[in-house]
Amino acid sequence: MARPRLPFEFLVALRFLREGRMQTALILLGVTGGVAVIVFLSQLIAQLQSTIIDRVLGSQAHVVVRPLEEVNLRARTDAASTAVIEPRAQRLRSIDQWEAIVKLAEDQPGVVAVSPVVSGPAFALRGRASKSVALLGIEPDRYRRIVKMDTYMVRGKFQVEGTNAIIGTELAKDLGVTVGDKVFLRAAGGRDELLQVTGLFDIGNKDLNRRWVFTTMKLAQSLLDLPGGVSNIDITVTDIFEASQVAARLQAGSGMTVDSWMTTNSQLLAALRNQSVSNNLIRSFVIIIVALGISSVLVVSVVQKQKEIGILRAMGTSSNRIMGVFLLQGALVGFVGALSGVGLAWALLQIFSTIYRTGDGAPIFEPQLDTGIALSAAGIALAVGVLAALIPARRAAKMDPVQAIRA
Amino acid sequence: MTSGMTSNMTPGVNKATGKPAIISMRNLRKSYGIGTPVETEVLHGIDVELAEGEFCALIGPSGSGKSTLLNLIGLLEPPTAGELSVAGQSTTGLNEQALTVLRGRHIGFVFQFHHLLPAFTALENVMMPAIIAHGVATAQDEAVAHDLLARVGLASHEYKKAGQLSGGQQQRVAIARALSLSPRLILADEPTGNLDTHTADDIFALLREFNRERGSACLIVTHDPRLAARCDRRIELVDGRLAASTSVAEPA
Numbered sequence: 001m002a003r004p005r006l007p008f009e010f011l012v013a014l015r016f017l018r019e020g021r022m023q024t025a026l027i028l029l030g031v032t033g034g035v036a037v038i039v040f041l042s043q044l045i046a047q048l049q050s051t052i053i054d055r056v057l058g059s060q061a062h063v064v065v066r067p068l069e070e071v072n073l074r075a076r077t078d079a080a081s082t083a084v085i086e087p088r089a090q091r092l093r094s095i096d097q098w099e100a101i102v103k104l105a106e107d108q109p110g111v112v113a114v115s116p117v118v119s120g121p122a123f124a125l126r127g128r129a130s131k132s133v134a135l136l137g138i139e140p141d142r143y144r145r146i147v148k149m150d151t152y153m154v155r156g157k158f159q160v161e162g163t164n165a166i167i168g169t170e171l172a173k174d175l176g177v178t179v180g181d182k183v184f185l186r187a188a189g190g191r192d193e194l195l196q197v198t199g200l201f202d203i204g205n206k207d208l209n210r211r212w213v214f215t216t217m218k219l220a221q222s223l224l225d226l227p228g229g230v231s232n233i234d235i236t237v238t239d240i241f242e243a244s245q246v247a248a249r250l251q252a253g254s255g256m257t258v259d260s261w262m263t264t265n266s267q268l269l270a271a272l273r274n275q276s277v278s279n280n281l282i283r284s285f286v287i288i289i290v291a292l293g294i295s296s297v298l299v300v301s302v303v304q305k306q307k308e309i310g311i312l313r314a315m316g317t318s319s320n321r322i323m324g325v326f327l328l329q330g331a332l333v334g335f336v337g338a339l340s341g342v343g344l345a346w347a348l349l350q351i352f353s354t355i356y357r358t359g360d361g362a363p364i365f366e367p368q369l370d371t372g373i374a375l376s377a378a379g380i381a382l383a384v385g386v387l388a389a390l391i392p393a394r395r396a397a398k399m400d401p402v403q404a405i406r407a
Numbered sequence: 408m409t410s411g412m413t414s415n416m417t418p419g420v421n422k423a424t425g426k427p428a429i430i431s432m433r434n435l436r437k438s439y440g441i442g443t444p445v446e447t448e449v450l451h452g453i454d455v456e457l458a459e460g461e462f463c464a465l466i467g468p469s470g471s472g473k474s475t476l477l478n479l480i481g482l483l484e485p486p487t488a489g490e491l492s493v494a495g496q497s498t499t500g501l502n503e504q505a506l507t508v509l510r511g512r513h514i515g516f517v518f519q520f521h522h523l524l525p526a527f528t529a530l531e532n533v534m535m536p537a538i539i540a541h542g543v544a545t546a547q548d549e550a551v552a553h554d555l556l557a558r559v560g561l562a563s564h565e566y567k568k569a570g571q572l573s574g575g576q577q578q579r580v581a582i583a584r585a586l587s588l589s590p591r592l593i594l595a596d597e598p599t600g601n602l603d604t605h606t607a608d609d610i611f612a613l614l615r616e617f618n619r620e621r622g623s624a625c626l627i628v629t630h631d632p633r634l635a636a637r638c639d640r641r642i643e644l645v646d647g648r649l650a651a652s653t654s655v656a657e658p659a
């Protein structure tokens with residue numbers, strides 16, 4: 001006994017597709033390719049973007065609060081007089097009422113961590129070597145949550161206390177020091193201090209490795225002559241793309257200069273956005289092409305199956321069910337194409353992740369497939385299949401059975 | 408066997424049998440190209456009744472409107488004017504859905520060129536009206552299809568596709584398919600038109616057998632006077648008008 005077990009619409013849709021061998025194979029191939037391109041591209045771009053963002057934001061705060069710039073106040077002048085106004089030199093200053101601003105920032109929604117920082121220029125001296133450095137006075141427990149220093153430590157620990165100094169690998173090389181050695185630090189105002197190097201970091205950026213010197217906040221305050229003050233407040237937020245909103249809110253609330261990574265790295269942001277736009281553009285075109293492909297194959301199929309449609313109508317099939325048969329064909333093509341497309345994208349990711357590697361041999365991207373991306377691509381393929389089948393299906397439904405049988 | 412009486416048809420009254428009518432038409436008209444300069448009336452007011460279980464030939468020269476009449480009766484196209492009832496139900500004002508249901512329930516078609524679905528096996532083709540009516544094939548549907556195929560002598564061809572069968576075999580499958588839901592009316596449009604005489608006789612005999620056995624009324628469009636003469640009644644169309652309705656006494 002071998003009666004067909006499928007409901008009418010499924011049975012006829014599947015048989016029609018199977019009967020159309022070459023057409024069905026080609027359009028399935030088209031949908032597979034389209035879905036694979038969309039999934040692969042989305043996955044690749046999402047991963048590359050997050051890698052780039054990680055690298056850029058790995059060593060900087062998402063939002064930074066700075067004191068307002070000092071400006072020259074102009075005395076009232078007579079209409080006849082002219083004045084040349086030179087911008088004022090900006091001295092190192094503390095943020096007014098910084099404790100209150102730290103509190104304010106901590107209370108903002110979307111803020112993960114807040115870390116006051118005392119930073120200013122200094123010279124690191126050893127023997128005859130003298131290097132200009134950026135002195136960063138921090139509270140280690142707070143600062144860890146802004147930049148994950150512990151993960152960057154090459155030697156020693158990120159333990160900032162007493163007269164400890166944590167310096168970068170490049171600076172250590174330049175000065176010829178390592179963990180346990182002493183370094184003499186002199187600030188611009190002439191104050192100096194002998195520090196003990198207790199840790200070396202490699203932050204993945206040679207310039208920062210050469211310039212950053214971490215000490216306690218207290219030490220930095222006294223070296224930079226900012227007693228009790230901080231020069232900036234670093235902030236980490238939950239959603240990095242919300243950083244500018246957080247910055248705007250904070251600026252309004254504090255009256256200080258507040259910058260987000262999005263303004264300081266506007267070119268990077270523009271590049272990321274352009275990448276997303278071009279990705280969306282490619283996706284849209286692929287979807288349109290796939291839809292046209294499905295549609296044209298089904299239009300041809302409706303014409304080829306004219307007689308069958310007429311017979312089915314004569315045997316008591318309503319025009320709605322005929323429409324259903326063709327919509328189902330579109331959905332089936334979309335669904336099967338989506339499955340094989342996701343499979344192909346997965347295979348491509350495996351292959352390309354082994355081919356493309358960074359200089360040190362690590363893969364540029366992980367060969368893993370994001371379920372969200374795969375599911376949405378499959379959903380889109382299914383929807384596109386049904387929508388693309390709409391015109392042919394309506395044509396089939398409207399067909400006059402008498403004409404169809406005669407054809 | 409050919410002896411019988413000839414009488415003119417009185418509108419709406421079937422004098423041939425006393426049985427209830429499966430089909431009844433009054434002043435049925437059909438025009439094509441309505442509202443265009445080429446508007447033509449193909450049927451000019453037809454009054455015919457077909458009784459339950461009647462075996463009737465529809466004859467007439469080419470272009471006389473036989474196929475159009477068959478399509479109207481089969482509810483494949485709507486009449487332009489007039490009244491058509493199928494199984495006692497008036498079709499006037501019914502929507503496509505209702506017509507489809509009525510057609511599926513009461514009418515089986517046999518076309519000149521078999522018109523099997525090539526993607527399906529002989530058995531599946533015979534089951535198709537049941538699948539359409541029931542949504543999915545039941546064991547009962549399969550058993551019925553199985554028996555019907557055996558009945559038309561194709562028990563061993565159940566799993567062949569239409570393309571693997573000869574013309575006569577395909578027409579047998581088509582007849583089995585038309586009977587699958589035991590319709591009260593079978594409409595056959597030149598069912599033997601493209602078959603050799605011998606095969607044509609077989610197919611005709613099959614239709615006759617089923618008519619006697621199951622009481623399905625048959626309306627057969629044919630050009631073959633030999634076959635027409637073997638029907639209970641002959642309805643003749645000429646130029647879209649009823650020319651004659653001839654009853655033939657049933658052979659004893």
